[in-house]
Amino acid sequence: MTRVGVVTFPGSLDDRDAQRAVRFAGAEAVALWHGDHDLQGVDAVVLPGGFSYGDYLRCGAIASHSPIMREVVAAAERGVPVLGICNGFQMLTEAHLLPGGLIRNDHGSFICRDQVLRVENTSTAWTNGYTAGQEITIPLKNGEGGYIASAETLERLEGEGRVVFRYVGVNPNGSLHDIAGIANERGNVVGLMPHPEHAIEAGFGPDTPAAMRSGVDGLTMFTSALTALLAA
Numbered sequence: 263m264t265r266v267g268v269v270t271f272p273g274s275l276d277d278r279d280a281q282r283a284v285r286f287a288g289a290e291a292v293a294l295w296h297g298d299h300d301l302q303g304v305d306a307v308v309l310p311g312g313f314s315y316g317d318y319l320r321c322g323a324i325a326s327h328s329p330i331m332r333e334v335v336a337a338a339e340r341g342v343p344v345l346g347i348c349n350g351f352q353m354l355t356e357a358h359l360l361p362g363g364l365i366r367n368d369h370g371s372f373i374c375r376d377q378v379l380r381v382e383n384t385s386t387a388w389t390n391g392y393t394a395g396q397e398i399t400i401p402l403k404n405g406e407g408g409y410i411a412s413a414e415t416l417e418r419l420e421g422e423g424r425v426v427f428r429y430v431g432v433n434p435n436g437s438l439h440d441i442a443g444i445a446n447e448r449g450n451v452v453g454l455m456p457h458p459e460h461a462i463e464a465g466f467g468p469d470t471p472a473a474m475r476s477g478v479d480g481l482t483m484f485t486s487a488l489t490a491l492l493a494a
């Protein structure tokens with residue numbers, strides 16, 4: 263069975279939710295600890311949401327220097343699929359696995375809402391199960407989710423098709439180019455601010471036109487990784 267590691271840091275909130283999403287997708291969830299130096303041979307890694315180390319210094323900055331992150335960086339460079347969700351996205355930028363950074367929401371407030379996204383890139387390890395241009399609804403909750411990057415970096419991301427998700431209808435945090443998620447050049451590392459692990463099971467996801475809490479658009483992100491691993 264495919265084994266997907268989920269790293270817990272001091273202040274992680276959504277590690278158990280991410281583990282549950284992995285199991286829902288049909289893989290074995292392996293709990294990893296921030297202080298360890300061993301990924302236990304997992305096939306993919308998820309960096310979950312939360313407030314690692316209390317968001318001191320900068321969100322994700324201290325976590326990016328955790329012992330386990332040295333292993334995550336090395337694994338990502340080998341091609342292992344890595345997904346960073348919210349605080350995990352912040353860690354990926356701080357660890358320089360993804361370019362740019364995340365800053366305080368432009369309206370200065372924490373936001374929690376069901377957010378419509380457009381899938382811009384379906385060639386990554388985490389999005390191959392979607393169709394290009396598909397609009398999905400994923401819960402969003404962050405205080406520092408505004409994506410920023412230099413004009414040169416933005417031009418490169420756009421030109422290389424590395425913008426993976428884009429906000430639709432409203433830009434909830436002031437992210438440049440409405441960017442909600444990006445990928446590395448190889449497509450095995452993806453970071454996004456919304457929380458796909460909160461949209462995996464009918465009855466517990468976002469509202470849809472069909473029924474309240476029936477949204478399961480996030481599950482495809484986890485099943486996509488399994489598909490990518492089987493195809494490798």
